[in-house]
Amino acid sequence: MAIITLAELVEDASRLGVSIGAIVRAREAEQSGRAEDDLNSDMQERLGVMRSAVSCGLRGVRSRSGLTGGDGPRMAAARLKVSTICGEPLDSAMAYALAVAEVNASMGRIVAAPTAGSCGVLPGVLLSVGERLCVDDSALVEALFTAGGVGAVIERSSTLSGAAAGCQAECGSAAAMAAAAAVQLAGGSPGTCSHAVALAFKGLLGLVCDPVAGLVEVPCVKRNATSVGLRLLLQTWLLPGSEASFLQMRS
């Protein structure tokens, strides 16, 4: 899919009065020769895999190494029983992100978004914010196209590989993608989405990849949850109108 800069996506979306995701989907359709309805069903299927991974993780899983598992259900139970400091949607977002990352570590089925190691961030943010705002699946699907477009820009201008550029490339990118998606769900403009991307990177730039025993478990699983936390903080910050001093992503 030919996406070069975030600025270009914002410009097209603003001019046509549509979301970044709508532009991304149209370009994918143009390049692949597939109908937009087909692309929507593929993305809907991925949303389904994300939901199944959340349910699976909340029932409780354990990794092959025994290093991770069980934090998702623990967080989910806590949000119902005790009055937590942050409340919703953060509590659910963290529970979902942990659940999905733990499913990944236990060799369960997930959507790499953008990578397997950072697979909890997008479902954590999208599903919790979606529940909070009562949006339908078509809005979540469009938000996933927005997230995908942001990921494509990052991949083109640098990398999504933690092995190559550290965790900033995985959880950092996932948080940036989720940031744009969630701001869109909350009614933010394409321009505000791009500020969310920039702010997410400001928060996570420099994050190293140094997992215990070389496994995608410690600190990866919990870092999915902290990335979700950072992401939701950004939304609170941006929607009143604050802006990031702009970080232009160009190759």
Add this chain to the structure above:
Amino acid sequence: MKTIFNIIGPVMVGPSSSHTAGAARIGLAARAIVGGQPSRAVITLYGSFATTYAGHGTDLALIAGLLGMEPDDERIPDARRLAVESGLDVGFKIAEDSPDVHPNTAKLELEGPRGTTRTVVGSSVGGGSILITRIDHFKVDFSGESHAIVASYRDQPGIIAKITSLLATEDVNIASMRVSREAKHARALAIIEVDQPVSDEARALISRISGVDEVMALPPVSSD
């Protein structure tokens, strides 16, 4: 060609796109190269595959691929038991040091369904993408993302011309091609990646070209 579904995706069994999903694809490609379900496999792991395979399920994913499972198959964690059930005898070796190979590399020595033996070397090069770098003694270089024809033949003038003109009459478009040989006039191998599937008839016609020993038509190893 990049698609958005490689950013929001692939759908896969965890925990690692390179150590798990890529490993399953190497297994799938090796299965196609040996012509179906192998009865025996000796797998040597190199580099990061050698040091972290247990925690990433690299061993299970390689076996699962040999059994024909895609990277999103939820039976991957059970691959060892399923291998026993389907009569695939697997052994693993850990390479002590791995000079000159990509960090995520596996060598699969396979005994195929009709007693054919093949050695396949593959690397997982990031995000679940793979490269097959060796088949038997031949250096190759293909990703498994397209249909491919692998033809072994006796090195002599005109063989490639005959294969490619046959493909042209079948309306099969060539995407990339690599030809190598053991020595002048010795055994040679052509890997031809193509845009369309190659029919059984076309494969049979190629295998009847004088000087051609064997022709494999490999389906793409799904990229998602």
